[in-house]
Amino acid sequence: LRVDFFRQSDDRVVTAFTVQASNKELSFEQVGGLEQATMNIFGRITAVSGKRSGIFEDSVSANATTAELADAKDRKSVYQKAIALTPGTYKVDVVVRDVKSGNKGIVNLGFVVPRYDEKKLSTSSLVLASKLRVTNAGDIGGQFVIGNAKVIPNLSGIYKQGQEVGLYMQVYNAEIDQTTLRPAVDVDYVLSKDGKELLRQKEDWGGLSDSGQRLTLARLLPTMSMALGDYELKILIKDRVGGQTIENKGKFTITN
Secondary structure, eight states, rough: EEEEEEEEEETTEEEHHHHHHHHGOOOEEETTEEEEEEEEEEEEETTTOOEEEHHHHHHHHHEEEEHEEEEEESEEEEEEEEEEOOOOEEEEEOOOOOOOTOOOOEEEEEEEOOOOOTSEEOOOOEEEEEEEEEGGGTTTSSEEETTEEEEEEESOEEEETTTOEEEEEEOOOOEEEEEEEOOOOOEEEEEETTTTEEEEEEEOOOSOBBBEEEEEEEEOOOTTTOOSSEEEEEEEEEETTTTOOEEEEEEEEEEO
């Protein structure tokens, strides 16, 4: 289970709950010529005061032909629910039940929804994604949609060599340059392995922002030429107008 935060307004934060289960732990059965496993997912969000702040409940299926079953069991099933919450301290209790076997997995997690100060440069969660692309008409109203991107988080942080690492983050409250009427932001992507910096890429942001100084960083990092092992990705952001700086970082592993 992973919880990510994206500012919606001064007092509302879109809180995305992503649940991932390993297909090899699910029971598949033949349904209409396909192998199918079904999970029931239930989540309850409670504020620290004890007030119930939201629930979600869904049924999720994984399907495969008999020939694909071995491959399908190597994969993972991912589900996401996004709920707007006010800043504060909460806990979420999630129960995932395999419908066929009755096996259950339960996770209880405390989390703090951040308060985004409108005068401070800040960022959303940094999401390292297994899939990242621009949304199309079929995605509207669906899961994993943030702004105009479809972002499926990689909860394990493990990528096969050659698989692209998606990174997605929003930046808030960059000040507007009065000559261009746009934000002016320097972004450095710093990739390190074993504490050594391997790569530093700069992005000069003079682009358009949407909905009140919100900038979106979304890119795919190729891994074909990267050695196996553990990496850290740091994103350094400097607002050239306001002078504020901020950083966010994530870790991932390349395997063969």
